Amino acid sequence: xxxxxxxxxxxxxxxxxxxxxxxxxxxxxxxxxxxxxxxxxxxxxxxxxxxxxxxxxxxxxxxxxxxxxxxxxxxxxxxxxxxxxxxxxxxxxxxxxxxxxxxxxxxxxxxxxxxxxxxxxxxxxxxxxxxxxxxxxxxxxxxxxxxxxxxxxxxxxxxxxxxxxxxxxxxxxxxxxxxxxxxxxxxxxxxxxxxxxxxxxxxxxxxxxxxxxxxxxxxxxxxxxxxxxxxxxxxxxxxxxxxxxxxxxxxxxxxxxxxxxxxxxx
Amino acid sequence: xxxxxxxxxxxxxxxxxxxxxxxxxxxxxxxxxxxxxxxxxxxxxxxxxxxxxxxxxxxxxxxxxxxxxxxxxxxxxxxxxxxxxxxxxxxxxxxxxxxxxxxxxxxxxxxxxxxxxxxxxxxxxxxxxxxxxxxxxxxxxxxxxxxxxxxxxxxxxxxxxxxxxxxxxxxxxxxxxxxxxxxxxxxxxxxxxxxxxxxxxxxxxxxxxxxxxxxxxxxxxxxxxxxxxxxxxxxxxxxxxxxxxxxxxxxxxxxxxxxxxxxxxxxxxxxxxxxxxxxxxxxxxxxxxxxxxxxxxxxxxxxxxxxxxxxxxxxxxxxxx
Numbered sequence: 270x271x272x273x274x275x276x277x278x279x280x281x282x283x284x285x286x287x288x289x290x291x292x293x294x295x296x297x298x299x300x301x302x303x304x305x306x307x308x309x310x311x312x313x314x315x316x317x318x319x320x321x322x323x324x325x326x327x328x329x330x331x332x333x334x335x336x337x338x339x340x341x342x343x344x345x346x347x348x349x350x351x352x353x354x355x356x357x358x359x360x361x362x363x364x365x366x367x368x369x370x371x372x373x374x375x376x377x378x379x380x381x382x383x384x385x386x387x388x389x390x391x392x393x394x395x396x397x398x399x400x401x402x403x404x405x406x407x408x409x410x411x412x413x414x415x416x417x418x419x420x421x422x423x424x425x426x427x428x429x430x431x432x433x434x435x436x437x438x439x440x441x442x443x444x445x446x447x448x449x450x451x452x453x454x455x456x457x458x459x460x461x462x463x464x465x466x467x468x469x470x471x472x473x474x475x476x477x478x479x480x481x482x483x484x485x486x487x488x489x490x491x492x493x494x495x496x497x498x499x500x501x502x503x504x505x506x507x508x509x510x511x512x513x514x515x516x517x518x519x520x521x522x523x524x525x526x527x528x529x530x531x532x533x534x535x
Numbered sequence: 536x537x538x539x540x541x542x543x544x545x546x547x548x549x550x551x552x553x554x555x556x557x558x559x560x561x562x563x564x565x566x567x568x569x570x571x572x573x574x575x576x577x578x579x580x581x582x583x584x585x586x587x588x589x590x591x592x593x594x595x596x597x598x599x600x601x602x603x604x605x606x607x608x609x610x611x612x613x614x615x616x617x618x619x620x621x622x623x624x625x626x627x628x629x630x631x632x633x634x635x636x637x638x639x640x641x642x643x644x645x646x647x648x649x650x651x652x653x654x655x656x657x658x659x660x661x662x663x664x665x666x667x668x669x670x671x672x673x674x675x676x677x678x679x680x681x682x683x684x685x686x687x688x689x690x691x692x693x694x695x696x697x698x699x700x701x702x703x704x705x706x707x708x709x710x711x712x713x714x715x716x717x718x719x720x721x722x723x724x725x726x727x728x729x730x731x732x733x734x735x736x737x738x739x740x741x742x743x744x745x746x747x748x749x750x751x752x753x754x755x756x757x758x759x760x761x762x763x764x765x766x767x768x769x770x771x772x773x774x775x776x777x778x779x780x781x782x783x784x785x786x787x788x789x790x791x792x793x794x795x796x797x798x799x800x801x802x803x804x805x806x807x808x809x810x811x812x813x814x815x816x817x818x819x820x821x822x823x824x825x826x827x828x829x830x831x832x833x834x835x836x837x838x839x840x841x842x843x844x845x846x847x848x849x850x851x852x853x854x855x856x
Contacts (some may be wrong), residue, residue, distance in 0.1 A: 272656075274653050274656070275653045275654045275656070277653075277834060278649070278650050278654065279654075282639065282642065282646060282650045284645075285642055285646060286641050286642055287640070288641065289641050308811045348640070355635070356635065357598070357632075357635040357636060357637075359602055359630075359632055359635060360630070360632065360635060360636075360637035362601070362602045363600050363601060363602060363625045363628065363630050364625060364654050364655075365623070365625050365626045365654065365655065366622070366654060367790075382636035528604065
């Protein structure tokens with residue numbers, strides 16, 4: 270139990286640090302609001318010319334939720350990257366902790382608080398917009414609950430993905446190339462750039478099974494009711510399976526890394 | 536059975552060098568950081584670990600703190616094999632890497648300490664007592680709520696040291712703890728280390744390039760060079776082998792030229808005086824003094840042993856390091 274306390278403490282610490290950057294939050298919210306509006310206008314124009322199978326209200330809600338939880342996807346801990354690059358990771362290696370768990374807690378704090386701080390004002394703003402521009406209510410109350418649970422699982426997934434990136438950083442020492450590539454993949458396959466609901470049906474069958482679709486796409490579909498409640502167990506199971514696979518993969522990579530470790534900078 | 540026992544420790548790194556130009560492949564060289572080092576340290580000892588850059592000092596420290604796995608040889612600290620029982624081992628040790636930071640950059644240092652308390656599972660009461668003791672000894676009381684980024688280098692080093700000692704480790708590794716510190720901070724840090732060593736019987740292994748640190752703190756020195764141990768004994772013993780030269784600084788009344796000096800002596804002009812280096816074994820001091828006096832009336836004269844850094848430099852040179 271006391272072990273858990275250490276990880277919780279690391280989580281709290283990173284949470285505190287995140288609270289220090291209030292300016293970044295305000296900037297992020299404004300930026301995401303702007304992107305949200307542009308994207309909504311874009312899809313409205315598309316629908317005006319050629320209506321799609323999904324109703325426009327669903328697509329608009331999809332866009333706002335993606336923008337509100339943007340920080341859950343696209344954020345990485347610069348401190349951690351620096352630690353690996355300069356060798357300060359040495360200190361973390363002489364703690365009686367699992368390094369994987371320690372970093373997982375940090376990453377989770379950053380992603381959770383980062384997205385909550387931004388999501389609250391964003392969703393309020395989106396809810397106040399007129400119908401067809403703003404966010405719609407969930408299809409039902411149970412759907413909201415299931416969607417919230419799914420976001421939780423998505424968060425576990427995305428932190429595991431981030432930790433795998435981190436493990437690779439320990440080999441390549443510079444995360445930028447790797448991150449640029451992975452981020453593009455993530456933003457496309459998670460539905461942030463173009464809602465996955467607008468992809469051709471045949472593609473969707475494959476894409477929705479990939480890990481990136483588990484992060485936000487699955488929760489949003491549960492929220493809008495595109496996926497009905499009876500489908501929820503299947504969705505949650507898929508998410509759970511990916512969480513376990515990604516966690517196991519990350520743990521394995523970290524364990525391997527620790528064996529062949531070289532510290533940078535003397 | 537000694538507290539730390541190291542036998543024939545070996546570690547090799549692969550360094551990939553980029554060729555000057557026109558090659559697709561990199562040049563691979565193997566660097567033997569440690570070529571079979573052996574030593575033992577008793578509980579409560581304060582040992583200096585010196586050697587030129589790249590001698591393998593930090594590698595030893597990293598192996599003994601469980602971060603790196605050696606390629607050969609054995610090491611035990613308090614009955615534990617560091618790299619095999621890492622989590623159990625690190626609970627009992629503290630490390631200060633002089634050039635890195637363990638505290639969080641953007642948050643008050645007290646928060647970093649609270650995290651360390653939870654990581655090492657120190658009971659709250661014990662933590663508070665230890666924190667009080669350390670903040671007083673290291674003069675950190677007024678800085679606890681200040682974020683790390685606002686501290687000066689000296690303050691930061693004290694804060695780092697406090698962080699490494701919060702869980703009352705039985706063994707402390709210090710990797711160049713006085714690097715870049717001003718004189719006052721250095722002295723304060725040395726006093727503190729001595730206090731910690733006496734008060735709590737903490738075993739300390741100190742890596743440094745500052746010979747005064749060693750002279751002030753360590754009863755025993757180990758010299759490492761090219762991955763091998765070259766010397767193990769008291770600092771006085773080490774220095775007596777190389778401490779063969781004396782230095783005289785003097786000024787004459789008026790402008791006087793130096794008399795010709797015996798072979799093996801050196802002189803340089805220093806302001807309006809001279810600075811002479813000689814070896815008392817070959818030219819006795821009395822002879823040197825009367826020679827100097829013969830040139831004219833001396834206004835001022837001081838004699839001193841050679842600077843400790845010079846001695847070490849001579850030693851490294853002789854050992855071909």
